[in-house]
Amino acid sequence: MRAIGITLLLLASAATVSSQNYPAGDDTYEYGGAQLTPLQKEGRNTWYFWTGGGEKFWRQVARITHGITDLLQYVDSRRRPQRFRTMGVLNDPDCTAATKPDEYGLWMDVCKEVNIPGIPSKSSGTVGLRKFNNPKFDKFTWDVNKYIADPASVEPPYLIGMTCGFCHIGMDPLNPPKDPENPRWHNFASAIGNQYFKEGTLFSLKLNPKDFRWHVADRQPPGTSDTSRFATDHIFNPNAINSIVHLAHRPSHPEKMADGSTRPVHHILKDGADSIGTAGASLRVYVNIGMCSDYWTTLHDPIRGTKMEQKPFRIDLARKDCPDWSATEARMEGAEAFLKTILPARLKDAPAAQKYLSRDAEQLRRGATVFAEQCARCHSSKQPPAEMVDETARTEWFRKAVQQSDFLDNNFLSNDRRYPVSEIGTNIGRALATNAIQGHVWSEFSSQTYKDLPAAGELKGLHNPVKPTSPISFQPPAGGRGYYRVPTLAGIWATAPYFHNNALGIFNGDPSLEGRLAAFDDAMVKLLWPEKRLGVQSMWMTSEDSELPQESGYRLKIRKGTPVNLIANINAPELQLLRNDNFFTRFIGWLIGRGRLYNTLLRRNLSPDFVVDRGHTFGSELPDADKRALIEYVRTF
Numbered sequence: 319m320r321a322i323g324i325t326l327l328l329l330a331s332a333a334t335v336s337s338q339n340y341p342a343g344d345d346t347y348e349y350g351g352a353q354l355t356p357l358q359k360e361g362r363n364t365w366y367f368w369t370g371g372g373e374k375f376w377r378q379v380a381r382i383t384h385g386i387t388d389l390l391q392y393v394d395s396r397r398r399p400q401r402f403r404t405m406g407v408l409n410d411p412d413c414t415a416a417t418k419p420d421e422y423g424l425w426m427d428v429c430k431e432v433n434i435p436g437i438p439s440k441s442s443g444t445v446g447l448r449k450f451n452n453p454k455f456d457k458f459t460w461d462v463n464k465y466i467a468d469p470a471s472v473e474p475p476y477l478i479g480m481t482c483g484f485c486h487i488g489m490d491p492l493n494p495p496k497d498p499e500n501p502r503w504h505n506f507a508s509a510i511g512n513q514y515f516k517e518g519t520l521f522s523l524k525l526n527p528k529d530f531r532w533h534v535a536d537r538q539p540p541g542t543s544d545t546s547r548f549a550t551d552h553i554f555n556p557n558a559i560n561s562i563v564h565l566a567h568r569p570s571h572p573e574k575m576a577d578g579s580t581r582p583v584h585h586i587l588k589d590g591a592d593s594i595g596t597a598g599a600s601l602r603v604y605v606n607i608g609m610c611s612d613y614w615t616t617l618h619d620p621i622r623g624t625k626m627e628q629k630p631f632r633i634d635l636a637r638k639d640c641p642d643w644s645a646t647e648a649r650m651e652g653a654e655a656f657l658k659t660i661l662p663a664r665l666k667d668a669p670a671a672q673k674y675l676s677r678d679a680e681q682l683r684r685g686a687t688v689f690a691e692q693c694a695r696c697h698s699s700k701q702p703p704a705e706m707v708d709e710t711a712r713t714e715w716f717r718k719a720v721q722q723s724d725f726l727d728n729n730f731l732s733n734d735r736r737y738p739v740s741e742i743g744t745n746i747g748r749a750l751a752t753n754a755i756q757g758h759v760w761s762e763f764s765s766q767t768y769k770d771l772p773a774a775g776e777l778k779g780l781h782n783p784v785k786p787t788s789p790i791s792f793q794p795p796a797g798g799r800g801y802y803r804v805p806t807l808a809g810i811w812a813t814a815p816y817f818h819n820n821a822l823g824i825f826n827g828d829p830s831l832e833g834r835l836a837a838f839d840d841a842m843v844k845l846l847w848p849e850k851r852l853g854v855q856s857m858w859m860t861s862e863d864s865e866l867p868q869e870s871g872y873r874l875k876i877r878k879g880t881p882v883n884l885i886a887n888i889n890a891p892e893l894q895l896l897r898n899d900n901f902f903t904r905f906i907g908w909l910i911g912r913g914r915l916y917n918t919l920l921r922r923n924l925s926p927d928f929v930v931d932r933g934h935t936f937g938s939e940l941p942d943a944d945k946r947a948l949i950e951y952v953r954t955f
């Protein structure tokens with residue numbers, strides 16, 4: 319049953335306790351948890367190693383982008399010594415760097431044979447990226463130099479697919495490796511979300527600062543993914559890979575489905591758009607990372623998004639015609655069972671925890687009370703009875719609840735409700751994503767209740783980067799958009815920076831306990847003292863003059879110091895003019911290069927909100943001592 323490789327590794331591994339509360343000693347401890355049932359183990363293998371057939375899609379992406387995004391070149395073994403530092407990805411502990419190119423001239427990590435039951439791929443050397451033989455490979459036409467110059471020119475020997483773990487597995491905050499470039503399996507946490515992942519590096523392999531797209535990639539905060547990149551919504555809205563914890567205690571809400579029935583569902587995703595159940599949400603992610611691409615890519619124009627309007631992905635057709643869908647669907651029960659075992663990392667479980675936690679009982683009590691009064695109505699899954707409607711009574715209920723010694727146990731620390739952006743006040747970019755609305759690609763994955771949401775309130779006073787003296791007003795549309803779901807605060811000490819875009823607080827790239835706490839302190843101070851935030855300085859700007867190549871080959875000039883979202887949030891098909899190389903386009907390009915057309919671009923902007931660390935000022939009016947007490951209390955989550 320058990321794989322030999324894993325057993326051997328286990329013998330070599332230290333008997334440390336991981337943050338996820340899995341004692342050492344089980345044969346599967348090395349891969350994210352011991353004492354799992356067979357179903358949970360299968361789910362763990364799915365989470366870590368199953369690609370759902372997406373490798374075909376990634377090959378297509380390499381062709382379309384001519385290697386700007388190519389997973390095969392991304393896993394080049396010569397990057398291994400600094401993969402974590404430069405790309406934020408995790409080296410597979412079962413592999414080592416290549417000392418020479420392989421028989422095809424490719425530099426591939428050298429990996430131990432590890433047989434994982436039911437998993438058809440091998441490690442690529444990077445955690446979450448799996449290697450397959452390419453059935454279209456022909457060794458007689460193969461030419462490695464031709465391939466490196468343009469992956470569209472010849473079929474490579476391998477395909478590389480992506481697993482859920484690629485983004486979701488991160489360094490274990492309670493047991494980080496001494497050298498982040500040389501981790502062991504027990505240094506990973508299965509679903510904390512990789513806060514260090516620099517997705518921009520994956521989407522700019524061949525670009526340099528002369529290309530505007532390089533700036534977009536460069537400005538993307540670490541730890542985020544722009545999950546609406548392929549079926550594009552024409553908004554640059556990268557969002558944090560959040561931790562998945564306490565799934566068993568996450569609240570659900572009754573929502574109306576497309577067929578008129580009502581079901582209790584979680585509000586999955588930052589905007590709560592995935593709302594037909596966890597398995598449905600997870601299957602959708604598989605499609606988003608490549609599954610059923612033969613079908614999926616007929617529904618939209620991947621990456622560019624200019625050639626056609628999106629059409630809804632039909633679950634019944636996928637189930638009928640796409641074998642990867644059915645094979646993956648059959649694994650979802652296990653995946654969900656595995657995810658349900660995952661608990662947050664608690665600082666109290668750290669070695670020498672007392673060093674990091676306040677021992678001032680009075681301060682902690684005060685912090686808990688402040689939390690009860692200011693935060694718990696949103697950030698707790700333990701809520702007063704629904705019949706209790708009076709706000710004062712509800713706050714009193716929270717004041718008592720937080721003093722219970724088990725308040726934090728099994729508490730998802732979120733009510734999992736959606737709130738309008740006008741109430742939360744954070745940057746609107748992610749809340750404006752369109753893919754789940756009626757008629758768009760993911761509409762079968764959002765509930766009717768989501769689609770019936772009323773418009774959020776009008777936003778006033780947004781910073782205008784073109785003319786700062788004329789603040790922008792913006793009315794978010796109805797139909798599901800304009801909301802943020804309350805995120806969990808469980809284990810939050812380990813996952814700064816904050817907000818849906820990871821834009822609040824410093825990124826120090828340091829996965830050690832001290833490094834995580836330094837980021838936590840910075841982000842919490844900025845959360846509660848908004849005057850210490852970057853504000854207008856937080857805008858993502860280009861750092862050099864650059865050009866944006868159009869499909870026609872024409873290159874649009876963009877000045878240094880331009881907010882990237884001034885260009886990256888434009889509905890490309892609507893700006894037909896910029897697609898063809900003619901006198902008019904050149905004239906427009908010249909005007910943009912001179913900064914003349916920025917007003918027009920602003921009017922066309924799908925998300926005219928440029929300051930990325932604003933909003934969520936709850937608690938900012940408190941006395942300083944209360945804020946300090948609150949921070950000490952939040953550290954214990």
Ligand code: HEC
Pocket residue numbers: 480481482483484485486542543544545557558559560561562585586587588589599600601603604607
């Ligand atoms: C390229 C990076 C990436 C990969 C690969 C990835 N995810 Fe995620 N995942 C994210 C990001 C980013 C978020 C937050 C998205 C949001 O909320 O809008 C997320 C969030 C989630 C959530 C939780 C959202 C919540 O409400 O708490 C689930 C569940 C999830 N992903 C499942 C999966 C599954 C299943 C796979 C594999 C099929 C997967 N993810 C692969 C980036 C990734």
Ligand code: HEC
Pocket residue numbers: 689692693694695696697737742744745802803804805806807810813815816817818819845934936937948952
């Ligand atoms: C009205 C509901 C509400 C209240 C009250 C509230 N929050 Fe939040 N909180 C949210 C929402 C929604 C977000 C997500 C905002 C975003 O990402 O744009 C959030 C995000 C956060 C985050 C960032 C989480 C992450 O992973 O990025 C922290 C930390 C946080 N809140 C702490 C607090 C504290 C402390 C209080 C009390 C002083 C509080 N919140 C009060 C709704 C609320």
